Amino acid sequence: MARFTGKKAKExxxxxxxxxxxxxxxxxxxxxxITTMRESSLYVTIKVPKATETIKLxxxxxxxxxxxxxxxxxxxxxxxxxxxxxxxxxQISEVKDIPLFVEEEVSARVEAxxxxxxxxxxxxxxxxxxxxxxxxxxxxxxxxxxxxxNAAHGERK
Amino acid sequence: MGRKTPGLNTxxxxxxxxxxxxxxxxxxxxxxDQGIARRLPPPxxxxxxxxxxxxxxxxxxxxxxxxxxxxxxxxxxxxxLKDRAKEFLGNPNNLPNLPEKIxxxxxxxxxxxxxxxxxxxxxxxxxxxxxxxxxxxxxxAAIVEMxxxxxxxxxxxxxxxxxxxxxxxIDQAIPIAISEAEPTKIGEK
Numbered sequence: 236m237a238r239f240t241g242k243k244a245k246e247x248x249x250x251x252x253x254x255x256x257x258x259x260x261x262x263x264x265x266x267x268x269i270t271t272m273r274e275s276s277l278y279v280t281i282k283v284p285k286a287t288e289t290i291k292l293x294x295x296x297x298x299x300x301x302x303x304x305x306x307x308x309x310x311x312x313x314x315x316x317x318x319x320x321x322x323x324x325x326q327i328s329e330v331k332d333i334p335l336f337v338e339e340e341v342s343a344r345v346e347a348x349x350x351x352x353x354x355x356x357x358x359x360x361x362x363x364x365x366x367x368x369x370x371x372x373x374x375x376x377x378x379x380x381x382x383x384x385n386a387a388h389g390e391r392k
Numbered sequence: 393m394g395r396k397t398p399g400l401n402t403x404x405x406x407x408x409x410x411x412x413x414x415x416x417x418x419x420x421x422x423x424x425d426q427g428i429a430r431r432l433p434p435p436x437x438x439x440x441x442x443x444x445x446x447x448x449x450x451x452x453x454x455x456x457x458x459x460x461x462x463x464x465x466x467x468x469x470x471x472x473l474k475d476r477a478k479e480f481l482g483n484p485n486n487l488p489n490l491p492e493k494i495x496x497x498x499x500x501x502x503x504x505x506x507x508x509x510x511x512x513x514x515x516x517x518x519x520x521x522x523x524x525x526x527x528x529x530x531x532x533a534a535i536v537e538m539x540x541x542x543x544x545x546x547x548x549x550x551x552x553x554x555x556x557x558x559x560x561x562i563d564q565a566i567p568i569a570i571s572e573a574e575p576t577k578i579g580e581k
Contacts, residue, residue: 256402259409266416284522286529288536289426298425303521355427358521364455365517367524368575375432385427386525 278311279304279322284360286386297351298383299340301333301370304359319362321370330366333373341379357385428528433571449491451480451511455527457518457579470526477534481509481569500561501546510569518579531570538566 281304292298302322306315311327320327323336341349354374358367374382453473454462461468463476483490491509498504511531515524536551539562543551547558554562 252403252406256405256409259406259413263409263413263416266413266420270416270420283427284525286428286525286532288428288529288532290429292425292427295425353429355425360520360522360525362521363517363579364515364519364521364524364575365577365579367521368515368517371432376435378434380432380434381429382432383427383429384525384528385425386529388426391526391529 276325277302277304277307277322278327279306279320279359280308281357281359282361283357283385283387285389285391287388287390289386289388292353292355292383292385294351294353297344297348298353298355299336300355300357301336302357303362303366303370305361319359319366321366330369330373333370334377337374337377337379351381352379353381353383354379355383355385428525428532430528430570431568445510446492448489449508449510451477451509453511453513453527453531455513455515455519455523456576457516459520459523461527470530473527473530474534474537477511477531478538480511481507481534481566482538483507483509496564498561498564500558501565504565506565506567507569510571512571512573514573514575516576516579519575528570532568535566535568539563542566 279302281302303319304322305317305319306312306327315327321330321333322328323332328336337354340354341352344352356367356370371382374380452462452464453468456462461470461473463473468476480490483493486493491507493505493507496504496506498506513527513531515527539551542565543549543554543558543562546562547554551559551562
């Protein structure tokens with residue numbers, strides 16, 4: 236009966252790929268706009284505590300981070316032990332390095348922004364408060380009063 | 393006779409854009425920084441005298457090195473902390489053992505009773521950061537609830553939805569009255 240139904244075997248029509256690049260570009264722009272390049276990699280492991288009353292950190296350009304946690308397994312633990320340590324920018328530091336860090340971070344901003352610089356303490360939940368208190372004391376003495384305790388939003392178990 | 397321009401071969405376009413997409417997918421991390429904001433007090437001058445604060449105006453919360461709590465010298469549970477803090481800061485029935493209030497003229501709100509109560513928070517050097525944040529979180533929850541209640545009464549909406557000037561007025565009426573004492577050193581190795 237091929238005479239009536241047409242001679243050619245049926246082919247699946249080709250998909251129109253014309254709009255594919257539009258879709259990909261849309262995704263591309265989305266990720267381009269939300270991207271923030273990570274400035275320094277962490278050498279300490281940090282699992283922040285959970286809290287329900289968290290607020291979003293505003294004005295990321297005015298925030299400097301103080302990371303506190305145990306050095307990463309392997310090389311870092313061999314070098315710095317397994318006790319909680321502070322990481323400022325790219326290196327494991329001591330509490331006494333904080334005033335210099337504060338000064339550098341504050342003077343890196345334009346004059347008008349300097350009073351609004353926030354120091355975000357990103358500490359592991361198993362850190363002892365002794366270390367955190369020392370950090371707070373140093374911040375206080377260096378004139379950095381705006382602080383922020385990093386915490387993940389969520390119910391505590 | 394105008395010649396037809398040959399169509400551009402765009403089939404590699406999606407390859408290029410896929411490549412870029414994959415790159416940005418890998419390097420992007422969506423901003424998820426959340427937490428609790430606090431203000432540190434300025435350093436005290438050397439020969440500062442202890443401020444004279446009445447006992448009824450202080451609510452002492454202590455956390456020991458084993459992460460246990462004391463409220464005003466009694467053993468307490470973290471689940472009660474929010475209500476205790478609210479009762480203390482609000483003093484709704486004007487009880488004589490809870491904080492005094494002072495009348496204050498606040499813009500947009502008029503005359504308000506502002507509590508003189510201060511929550512004194514003291515931890516040990518051996519307290520875990522997790523517990524400390526848990527306590528800060530409960531105290532924050534108490535303050536946020538009270539601010540929300542006042543905001544509902546005065547402006548008919550939640551504190552978070554208020555414009556800046558109104559939020560500032562609420563902040564003045566219900567300040568974050570948390571004072572942190574020097575930590576004890578029992579849990580330190």
